[in-house]
Amino acid sequence: MSKFLHLVVRNALRNRLRTVLTAGGSAFLLFVLVFMLTALTEMYAWEGAPATHLRVAVQHSTGLATPLPIELENYLRGEEISACAGHLIKLNWFGGYYQDRRNFFANFASDHKEWREVWDELSLPDELYKKWCSQKNAMVVGRGLAKRLGWKVGQQVTLMGTIYPVNPELEIVGCFTGPTPREEEQLFFRWDYLDELLGGRKVVGTFWIRARTLDDVARLKDLIDGHTKNSSDPTETMTEKEFGQQFAAMMGNIKGMIAILGSIVLVILVFMTANTVAMSARERVTEIAVLRTLGFRRSHILFLVVAESVLVTLAGALFSLGIALVLFNWLLLSPSPQFPVFLVEPGTIAVALGAAVLCGSLSALVPAIQSARRKIVDGLRYVG
Amino acid sequence: MSDPFAAAPSPSPSPAVAPASGPTREATVRVAAVAKTYYRDQQPIPVLENIDLTIQSGEFVALMGPSGSGKTTLLNLVAGIDRPSSGSVVVAGNDLHGMSERQLAAFRSRHVGFIFQFYNLIPVLTAFENVELPLLLTSLSKAERRKHVATALEVVGLSDRRDHYPRQLSGGQEQRVAIARAVVTDPTVLLADEPTGDLDKRSEEEVLVLLRRLNQEFAKTILMVTHDPKAAASAGRTVRIEKGALVAAPKDGQA
Numbered sequence: 003m004s005k006f007l008h009l010v011v012r013n014a015l016r017n018r019l020r021t022v023l024t025a026g027g028s029a030f031l032l033f034v035l036v037f038m039l040t041a042l043t044e045m046y047a048w049e050g051a052p053a054t055h056l057r058v059a060v061q062h063s064t065g066l067a068t069p070l071p072i073e074l075e076n077y078l079r080g081e082e083i084s085a086c087a088g089h090l091i092k093l094n095w096f097g098g099y100y101q102d103r104r105n106f107f108a109n110f111a112s113d114h115k116e117w118r119e120v121w122d123e124l125s126l127p128d129e130l131y132k133k134w135c136s137q138k139n140a141m142v143v144g145r146g147l148a149k150r151l152g153w154k155v156g157q158q159v160t161l162m163g164t165i166y167p168v169n170p171e172l173e174i175v176g177c178f179t180g181p182t183p184r185e186e187e188q189l190f191f192r193w194d195y196l197d198e199l200l201g202g203r204k205v206v207g208t209f210w211i212r213a214r215t216l217d218d219v220a221r222l223k224d225l226i227d228g229h230t231k232n233s234s235d236p237t238e239t240m241t242e243k244e245f246g247q248q249f250a251a252m253m254g255n256i257k258g259m260i261a262i263l264g265s266i267v268l269v270i271l272v273f274m275t276a277n278t279v280a281m282s283a284r285e286r287v288t289e290i291a292v293l294r295t296l297g298f299r300r301s302h303i304l305f306l307v308v309a310e311s312v313l314v315t316l317a318g319a320l321f322s323l324g325i326a327l328v329l330f331n332w333l334l335l336s337p338s339p340q341f342p343v344f345l346v347e348p349g350t351i352a353v354a355l356g357a358a359v360l361c362g363s364l365s366a367l368v369p370a371i372q373s374a375r376r377k378i379v380d381g382l383r384y385v386g
Numbered sequence: 387m388s389d390p391f392a393a394a395p396s397p398s399p400s401p402a403v404a405p406a407s408g409p410t411r412e413a414t415v416r417v418a419a420v421a422k423t424y425y426r427d428q429q430p431i432p433v434l435e436n437i438d439l440t441i442q443s444g445e446f447v448a449l450m451g452p453s454g455s456g457k458t459t460l461l462n463l464v465a466g467i468d469r470p471s472s473g474s475v476v477v478a479g480n481d482l483h484g485m486s487e488r489q490l491a492a493f494r495s496r497h498v499g500f501i502f503q504f505y506n507l508i509p510v511l512t513a514f515e516n517v518e519l520p521l522l523l524t525s526l527s528k529a530e531r532r533k534h535v536a537t538a539l540e541v542v543g544l545s546d547r548r549d550h551y552p553r554q555l556s557g558g559q560e561q562r563v564a565i566a567r568a569v570v571t572d573p574t575v576l577l578a579d580e581p582t583g584d585l586d587k588r589s590e591e592e593v594l595v596l597l598r599r600l601n602q603e604f605a606k607t608i609l610m611v612t613h614d615p616k617a618a619a620s621a622g623r624t625v626r627i628e629k630g631a632l633v634a635a636p637k638d639g640q641a
Contacts, residue, residue: 005522012510292506295467296520296567297495299488378467382502 006302010309017282021314024278028318028361029325031271032354036326038260038267039350044184045256046246057120058087058222059245060209063236066095071235072204078211082225086218087211089119092193094207098161098170100151107147108188109161111196120212123181130176138195140175144186148177161191168199184345268361271315275365279311283369290373291381300374307370312362319358323351413476414575414607415441415464420473422459422630433459434630437473441575446601446608448621456630457611458579464609465498465577466490478574495523499568501578505560507552507567513539514548517566524571538566541604542596558589565596569606576600578610582617594620 014021060078062068077083078090091113099105114135118126126134126142134140143153153159153174160171172191180186197204213219223239230237240248283290290303323346330344422434434456441447451457462468463475466482467490475482478497485493494500507516517538521531539545542562552560561581568576578597582590598620600606610621618624626633 005528008515009508009511009519016510288506289508292502292508293519294491295465295494295498295500297491297498297523299491302523379462382467 006306006309010306010313013282013286013306014310014313020278020281024275025314025318025321027274028271028315028358029321030318031267031274032315032319032358033322033325035264035267035357036322036346036350036354038264039353040326040330040344040346042257042260043347043350044344045249055216055241055243056213056219057242058211058213058219058239059242060211060226060237060239061207061245063227063230063238066207068235070206070209070237072206074206074209074230074235074237077229078209078226083211083222086213086221086225088214089116089212091116091120091210092206092208093210094193094196094205095165096161096163096170096191096196097165098163100159100161105151110188110190111193112190113193114190117190120210122212124178124185125180126176126178133175134192137173137175138192138198139170139172141172141189141191142176142178143174143189145177145179146183146186147189148174150187166196166200166205168196170195170199182345268357271357271361272365275311275315275361276368278314279307279366280369282310283307283373287373287376287381287384291376291378291384294378294381303374304370307373308363308366311366311370312359315358315362315365316355319354323354412443413440414443414445414478415439415609416474416476417460417464418474418476420460420463420470420475422456422463422468423471432630434463434470437627437630437632439625439632441607441609443607444601444605445623446598446606446621447610448618448624449609449611449627450613450615450618450624451627453613455627457627460627461577461579461609461611464575465500466493495520495571497574499571499573499576501561501564501568501576501581503580503583505552505557505564505584507560507563509552512549512551513544513555513563513566516552516563517570520567520571534570535566538570539563541569541600542566556589557585558592561585561589561593562596565593565600569600569604574607576606576608578608580611580613582612582614590614590617 060070060074062070075090075092078087083090093113094111096109096111098109100107114131118124118131130142134142141159147153155174155176157174158171159174160169162169170191172195178186211222213222219241226239227237293303293306294300326346330346333344417437417439420434420437421432424431424433437456437460439460449457449460459468463470463482464477466475466477466485470483477493480493480497482490482493507513508519511519514535517535518531521534524531526534536545536548539548542565544559544562544566547555547559547563550559552563555563561584565581568578576597581597582593585593594617597608597610601608601622608621610617612618
């Protein structure tokens with residue numbers, strides 16, 4: 003197959019302007035696809051990796067806006083729950099911003115004790131963790147977030163509260179790292195410091211528990227929700243995936259909408275490329291007849307035409323992915339990004355490349371079949 | 387789906403344009419009672435009628451006749467790129483009747499070298515790559531292909547133009563590259579469709595000398611369609627066709 007590659011490449015480059023325009027069009031359309039898929043991935047990111055499935059969130063059954071009673075912690079630390087759960091923290095979504103409301107990032111007030119055990123995919127060196135534990139107004143920041151906002155260890159930062167009527171003044175004591183930049187786009191400060199600022203009101207947004215085993219996850223849900231069922235503050239205990247899905251549900255059927263838009267993009271790509279391939283094949287009717295006279299089979303011609311089309315759409319896909327990677331990385335490092343984390347996942351790359359191959363193949367199918375089926379003598383006589 | 391690039395079922399060609407080992411006089415092409423009718427708007431247009439033609443191995447035959455007499459149609463039937471309406475065409479022992487498209491492609495790849503009037507080189511490929519094209523259908527290694535192409539280009543006297551594109555060659559040179567492409571697989575029969583029809587006098591002479599040399603020195607069996615009596619004179623035998631039927635052939639060597 004490789005011995006025919008130079009013929010495919012030369013044919014693709016025969017009319018350079020047309021090829022560049024087609025590849026450029028493919029690149030644009032596939033960039034739109036990559037953009038949509040990446041946005042979708044970010045929206046559903048909390049649906050989580052398998053490692054997160056051991057974490058269980060406990061929130062008020064009426065929703066996140068209703069706080070949980072602090073007394074529930076006593077039960078959660080009791081013998082019954084401890085048999086299934088290794089670690090527990092209180093976690094409040096603080097929802098603050100830094101200097102400008104557009105500086106959006108995830109910020110939480112969290113128990114510092116057992117923080118590392120519950121968020122075990124985050125890595126914070128021991129000496130920094132100890133410093134966080136020893137200083138009430140300390141906070142730990144994701145490495146990516148600190149880099150983006152130009153924060154340094156030791157710097158004083160004031161977070162402007164939007165949910166709580168306080169503006170905590172915090173000192174950065176360390177940066178943690180995560181498995182992907184997504185986990186590094188958040189910060190944690192101490193829950194007891196927030197509570198102090200709030201005058202000891204003991205407001206708890208959620209409890210997060212790390213189950214000992216996957217079997218314990220289901221058991222915890224039954225135990226906790228059963229325990230609070232007839233109380234004044236019933237709970238809803240859910241896996242981290244379910245916790246993330248409730249946000250996704252708020253966004254409506256985004257997946258369906260993106261699937262429709264993605265399909266439209268691909269259909270446009272198919273028609274656009276098909277037009278180019280058809281023109282190209284029409285110009286080469288005699289050449290194709292000559293190749294067949296030399297002994298090329300119909301399957302060879304099919305392959306050559308389809309491969310040329312796929313080559314052009316693949317070039318477009320690679321270009322679009324390159325642009326996406328550069329652009330999204332730039333957005334990530336930009337001081338006031340509109341998209342705090344925008345990662346092109348390997349799955350998205352695979353979908354873009356697959357779409358390029360599929361659209362390239364589909365576009366070429368009709369011209370390729372026509373070229374392969376045309377009688378040789380008709381091809382030799384053809385006057386384009 | 388089978389690999390379209392699997393080597394052709396035919397054996398690899400022997401070294402390109404192997405020199406003649408001695409005269410052999412068996413029939414390479416046997417056309418018997420062939421008729422060909424085309425249809426235009428369902429109206430039959432007979433092009434060939436009851437054609438019988440035998441070409442012995444090592445012969446150089448010129449096929450002459452006025453425009454529309456059916457010369458090229460007959461050539462196409464022998465090449466296996468068209469099918470007769472009736473009758474049989476046997477080339478190198480292969481009865482083309484009933485062969486599938488795939489079998490015909492393999493037959494052409496192994497047994498037929500075709501030379502067109504307008505050269506029909508692939509413009510995006512160099513002379514070397516054009517000559518190499520038919521070898522891509524064989525199981526030859528890259529090194530072997532290079533060797534065969536170099537030999538073929540040497541035979542046509544264009545070794546120094548191997549990296550030139552068709553647009554960088556004169557008409558005569560393009561036709562010589564096309565001849566190298568036709569002989570590079572060492573086919574059983576060379577079929578030339580007015581190979582000098584688009585050339586100036588000097589290039590025409592060069593091509594005819596080359597064809598004669600391929601016939602005499604390398605024992606290539608050649609069937610050449612031509613209008614030109616001078617070109618026909620290069621052949622050992624001339625066959626005339628008029629209104630789709632062979633007419634009494636002149637004596638060998640006469641136009």
